Amino acid sequence: MTAPAPVVVSSLRRRPIVLLLALGLVAGLMLAGGWLAWNARLEAGRERLRADGAARLAGEAASLMQLFDKHRHLPRLLAMDPRLLTVLGPDRPASAVDVVNRHLTSVGQQLDLQAVFLMDRQGLVLAASNWDTPASFVGWNYTFRPYFRDAMAAGAGVFYAVGVTTEAPGLFLSQALRDAQGRAVGVVVVKIGLGALERAWATGGEPLALADERGVLFLASREDWRYRTLAPLTLADRAALAESRQYGRHDLQRLPELAPLAALWPPVSPGGLQRDVIDSEGRHLLQAHRLEAWGWTLLLAADLRPVHRAAAIEAAALGLLGALAVAGGGLWWLQRRRLDERRHAALALEALQKDLAQQVAGRTAELMAANETLHQRIEALNEAERILQATRDQAVQAGKLAVLGQLAAGVTHEINQPLAALATCADNALKQLDRGRHADLRESLSLVGELAGRLGALVAPLKGFARAGSAICLPVAVTDALDMAETMLAPRLRETGVTIARRIAADAGRVLADRVRLEQVLVNLLSNALDAMAAAGVCGRVEIDVDRRSDGRIALQVRDHGQGLSSSASEHLFEPFFTTRSRGLGLGLVISRAIAQGLGGELSGGNVAPEAGSGAIFTLVLPAPSPSSPESSA
Incomplete structure (x- = not known):
């Protein structure tokens, strides 16, 4: 009869170990499933972000080309105007210069250009759309600018730079003017502002920037990116930039945030193909789009943190579902165990409620009696307070009367003199009336009025002082x-x-x-x-x-x-x-x-x-x- 006991004890001892192993296995499976779900969701999010970024880069590249196409023929059309050749001639009449100035001003205003100006073969500005402003280009020499040298050598030029005179950045499009023998005798330049494009980038979502062939960011949706470099500039690059004054006085320091793009620089992707890289911290997806026509590159930095959060949430949700399933099984077992405990607890609670009801009834009676006593005491205190306030008011009034009693002697002395004078004036008035001296009678009666007013002034303060009231x-x-x-x-x-x-x-x-x-x-x-x-x-x-x-x-x-x-x-x-x-x-x-x-x-x-x-x-x-x-x- 006693033989099975060791088997039961051994089984009870093994049960916690088996339970722990089962829980460990379930936890491991949930962790593995959560990691796989997180990794898959992360990769899918990155691919979607790559596709969105590529689409945006392609769209912005098309916008840039559209802006360029809109204005690229304008310098050639201006170069065909014979009035500009007249200004470039040896005579250069003042009236012709004035006509060209006004013509360039009209063109700049109609097409919303930053500036339009004409240079001779030595790079000296002879006419400009801003000729009548303090920042006029007239008289300045820009031979150091590549847009002038390229136009004189090849007929046309494209150059983005910060203005030497105005310090305003813009895209310079230039075209050479030729005489009858086909010689280049001057250059007409159109300066286009890209500020509107930059502001549109700032409201478009992820940070966007445009870099030149040296890796200098000259347009950016974030101000702290502008005029920064992807990689340190070489001495030759710095010398060339200093000679052309392309970016004015800007320091052109490296931007660490986009350092991973230096490995892709310059992007070897002919035909406008794109490249991308993820930074070392895994926080940004950096994408580049090459614009072969100008040697520029569009850059986009997409934030990966929302993708990480979404992947983490999905993995956590799967883990939570698994945990809920395990917890559900455990709760079912606990529920059955607790049913018996609740039945016993219900019986104990019923007995406790009966005892508590008796205690509450007794305490309620005590509280009602105490409350009645408290109401009586409050009424007694209110009555005492009313009596105290009435006594205080009576004491204040008594104090007033006591002070008035002390002042009575002085006031009596003050009143005696006007009263004596009043009696004298009244006696004199009767005599003056009997004798018909009406003028003297009027003076006596006037004095009587003054004396009566003086008596009233003496008594009035005491009357108001003695008045009772709260x-x-x-x-x-x-x-x-x-x-x-x-x-x-x-x-x-x-x-x-x-x-x-x-x-x-x-x-x-x-x-x-x-x-x-x-x-x-x-x-x-x-x-x-x-x-x-x-x-x-x-x-x-x-x-x-x-x-x-x-x-x-x-x-x-x-x-x-x-x-x-x-x-x-x-x-x-x-x-x-x-x-x-x-x-x-x-x-x-x-x-x-x-x-x-x-x-x-x-x-x-x-x-x-x-x-x-x-x-x-x-x-x-x-x-x-x-x-x-x-x-x-x-």
Whole structure:
């Protein structure tokens, strides 16, 4: 009964090894299949790219030949014009030169040519289409140009170069002019711009360039390719280029990106056949198309990276399909194994859900009770906040009335004098009425009006100051608030002889505050300063400095020259009912700080210096208004 056990154990031990070998075999087959698919797709992509490139090179070559055919007969037609021979004659009348200049200008404009010009047998330009421009060719000598030498020797010439005078590149087509004896007496030249062709290349897709017989790229869709070489130039080539000034001042350095084409240079492909090569990094397919008529070569650099990506994607897709097939088999086996586990898990989950439902029900009841308690506390806090706000407003109003009580004596003194004068004027008016002195009566009544206006001006600030209301923060001019505070304290200022010196920074002229409450704080601070200086027996000035702090808020400082704050006063400065004056209530600074905090600011105080007699300084900090804030009305 126990004999088969070793066989079972041995089988179980061999199973992982067999499974690993099978997985390795499948993985190897997938890798091999993916590599074969990638290689085949890559070669197909290269062939398609070769075909597309060959078609484009053939099309661009045809466009070049079409452009050449369009203009190649033009120099010969111009050479047949007898007016040009007249200019080349020994007399050379000025009128004939002018006629030829205008004729060449008309031809250049009609055919959209860069330039048309006429040279004598010494290479001197006698007439040109640009004769009336700052870049005129007239008077220049171009004997060093191959298009002149070829035309004088063989009758015609073709040459691409950068202009010596204009530094503009172009294709020069030349034709010799002959006299009655058949001798070459001059050369007519047509310069064609190929900029439009170059711009069309730039929008046509893959980079395209045109190289001369020395391997110099003189036309290119990429600017960094232009006037570069496929291989280093020989000393003889550089000497010939310098003599003809074909490419002006350009350095003609080698272009490493197209270095693999040097192996094909010059392309030995008569009849316009094409050659191609792949660079060492496998990133570009470089193709060349020979133009035998001119000795030029069209070059195309096609990007192989999209082909590589497409091949890699296809290989990866095949590998993924194989992996999915293997994974599908494994998933089928795992699915069967997990069915039993899910049944057991479902039973355990059902029991857990029942237990969880009981816990949720209990916690829900607790949360509902806690939520009800929280609502009650929030309502209590809101009620307390309303009571606190009402108490604060009442305290502010009480502070106003307390300040008004302190100002009552001064205002009474100010009112007594106008009242006495008013009574005198009224008595005089009655007497003047009885005596019929109407002119004097008018003057007395006018004085009565002036005195009544003065009384109204004395009472109006106190009336507005005492008005109750909630704080509304708007931009307030600091100067206006200080003016109102000084107006309410004017009797005390005259009585004590104290002056107020202001210094307001240019960028600190406005604050965001309730104007009436700001005036209440300023009156309180200035009144305390006057009391401190009166107690010290000092008759000087109270200094007010207003600046903008680094955090953007406005700081208003009130400094007196009294004895300063004692250590006890500094410690209890903002405590209710603490005062150093026999008549004080100890609420002024407390209310002022509450007002400052209600306006979004702060109020602090202390001594100017540790030494006795340095005076006290109080700082009120308020927010600055934004540019879009509405203005406060007076």
